[in-house]
Every structure is written in C-alpha cells, then in structure tokens.
Amino acid sequence: xxxxxxxxxxxxxxxxxxxxxxxxxxxxxxxxxxxxxxxxxxxxxxxxxxxxxxxxxxxxxxxxxxxxxxxxxxxxxxxxxxxxxxxxxxxxxxxxxxxxxxxxxxxxxxxxxxxxxxxxxxxxxxxxxxxxxxxxxxxxxxxxxxxxxxxxxxxxxxxxxxxxxxxxxxxxxxxxxxxxxxxxxxxxxxxxxxxxxxxxxxxxxxxxxxxxxxxxxxxxxxxxxxxxxxxxxxxxxxxxxxxxxxxxxxxxxxxxxxxxxxxxx
Numbered sequence: 184x185x186x187x188x189x190x191x192x193x194x195x196x197x198x199x200x201x202x203x204x205x206x207x208x209x210x211x212x213x214x215x216x217x218x219x220x221x222x223x224x225x226x227x228x229x230x231x232x233x234x235x236x237x238x239x240x241x242x243x244x245x246x247x248x249x250x251x252x253x254x255x256x257x258x259x260x261x262x263x264x265x266x267x268x269x270x271x272x273x274x275x276x277x278x279x280x281x282x283x284x285x286x287x288x289x290x291x292x293x294x295x296x297x298x299x300x301x302x303x304x305x306x307x308x309x310x311x312x313x314x315x316x317x318x319x320x321x322x323x324x325x326x327x328x329x330x331x332x333x334x335x336x337x338x339x340x341x342x343x344x345x346x347x348x349x350x351x352x353x354x355x356x357x358x359x360x361x362x363x364x365x366x367x368x369x370x371x372x373x374x375x376x377x378x379x380x381x382x383x384x385x386x387x388x389x390x391x392x393x394x395x396x397x398x399x400x401x402x403x404x405x406x407x408x409x410x411x412x413x414x415x416x417x418x419x420x421x422x423x424x425x426x427x428x429x430x431x432x433x434x435x436x437x438x439x440x441x442x443x444x445x446x447x448x
Contacts, residue, residue: 185305186211186212186213187213187234188213188231189213189214189234189235189237190216190227190231191236192224192236192237193219193237194220194249201291201292202293205295205298208295209298209299212302215231215233219247221247221256222248224236224249225253225256225257229260229261235265235266235268236265237268238253239269239270239271240276240279240280254284268289268301269285269289272291286301286305287304289301335349336348352368352369353390354367354403355399355400356382356390356399358378358396361378362375362376363377363378363379363381363382366421368418379396388401391432391435391436392432393432394425397423397425401436405418407437
C-alpha cells in the first residue's frame with residue numbers, strides 16, 4: 184500500500200489518542216501532528232501538507248470553532264486539498280459533509296476495520312489517478328490555449344493535392360457558383376471547391392461576410408466608403424462591395440477600428 188501522512192483535528196484529547204491508536208495499527212499511515220481547534224489545525228495543515236486530515240465537525244467545545252467551514256478555509260490557500268475524513272459520533276452530519284467534497288466518514292469510536300476500508304479506497308483512488316496521469320503522458324493533447332496561439336492554416340485539397348495557406352495572408356474570399364476564389368496579399372488567387380457559406384461557417388474574426396459574394400479580412404481594409412457601399416483593399420485597386428443585408432457587419436468593423444489605438448481627424 185501507499186504511505187499516507189495524516190493530521191488529527193479534534194477538540195477532545197482522549198478522542199485524538201483513540202483515533203491515533205487505531206491508525207498506528209497501519210504501517211501505511213504516518214502521524215504528523217494533532218490540533219484541538221480551528222486555528223491550530225489550519226496552521227498544521229499549511230505547514231505539513233498531509234495526505235489525510237481526520238476532522239471532527241461537531242465539537243464538544245464550541246470555542247474550538249471546528250466545523251465544515253474549516254474545509255472552505257483550506258480552499259483559500261491550497262489548490263489541491265488533502266483527503267478529508269470526517270470523524271464524529273453524529274451520523275446525521277454525513278449528509279451535510281457531502282457537498283464539501285470529503286473523502287469519507289468515520290463514526291466514533293473509530294474501528295480498525297472501517298479505517299482499513301478507507302485505506303483500500305485511498306489506494307484504489309491513487310491507482311486510478313496514476314493511470315490517468317500515464318495515459319495523459321502517453322497521448323499528448325494540445326490545450327485550447329495552445330491551439331489558439333498558433334496561426335490558422337487553411338488546407339485546400341483537390342484530388343490528392345494539399346495546398347497550405349496562412350490565413351493571415353488572405354485578403355478576401357469571392358463566391359464563384361459552388362466554388363470560392365481565395366485572394367492572397369501576394370496577388371495570387373486560389374480556388375477552393377467549397378461554397379462561400381462554408382467558409383462563413385468555419386471562419387471567425389478577422390473574417391467578416393459583407394456581401395452575398397464576399398467575405399473580407401478586416402485587417403486588409405484601407406477604406407470604407409458608406410456612400411458607395413464599398414471597402415478598399417490595402418495596396419490594391421480592388422474595391423469590395425457590401426450590401427444592406429450585411430451592413431451591420433460593416434458597422435461592426437468600423438466600431439472595431441475605433442475601439443483600438445485610434446485617432447480620428
């Protein structure tokens with residue numbers, strides 16, 4: 184079995200000795216310290232960081248302040264809490280302890296067989312955690328934040344030909360029946376056999392649909408002329424029309440520009 188360090192927090196000195204006496208019968212359990220009130224218990228947990236806390240939540244001495252709120256206080260300081268095992272003579276408090284995420288519940292006086300059952304559960308839990316950790320190492324997975332930090336690459340496939348495009352190099356998309364022409368900042372045009380609607384669905388900012396036939400990369404807009412209902416492309420004579428249907432999208436682009444490091448003269 185795995186080794187587990189533990190602390191006993193109980194307002195009754197005799198009860199502490201009885202719990203420790205039963206725990207001493209298991210070589211897997213390593214006693215660290217004991218405390219008889221809230222403040223002492225908190226300090227001991229933060230100092231020793233035990234694997235297990237045996238906690239009384241219905242003290243005889245009310246001035247000890249021992250209760251389930253002790254668990255809530257631990258969350259202020261620790262990312263991962265020790266396994267908390269409630270030890271009390273009041274069985275009805277077990278249901279109150281469940282929402283606090285306690286590992287288990289022992290009725291006083293603590294019996295050796297009941298503590299053995301908890302140790303077996305602890306070992307089973309530890310084994311599951313180890314297996315999960317091994318699996319996560321064996322199959323590396325990208326977190327969402329890692330994926331977002333990488334530039335988007337579009338792969339245009341056609342009969343075994345894979346063409347890779349950096350999305351940041353795309354100025355705009357133009358519909359052509361059931362295909363779409365993709366215009367790059369280099370002046371090159373690539374045809375994809377997908378509808379413009381498909382690209383509208385799979386792409387997000389900075390790509391904005393402004394017309395039935397056009398999706399534009401707002402980063403390449405140099406001018407918006409509301410009177411003529413057109414957008415101008417940087418370093419190009421190309422003018423992209425926008426329609427009333429998508430006027431709200433154009434208004435959002437204008438709003439985005441003004442929300443940045445912006446000076447209007």
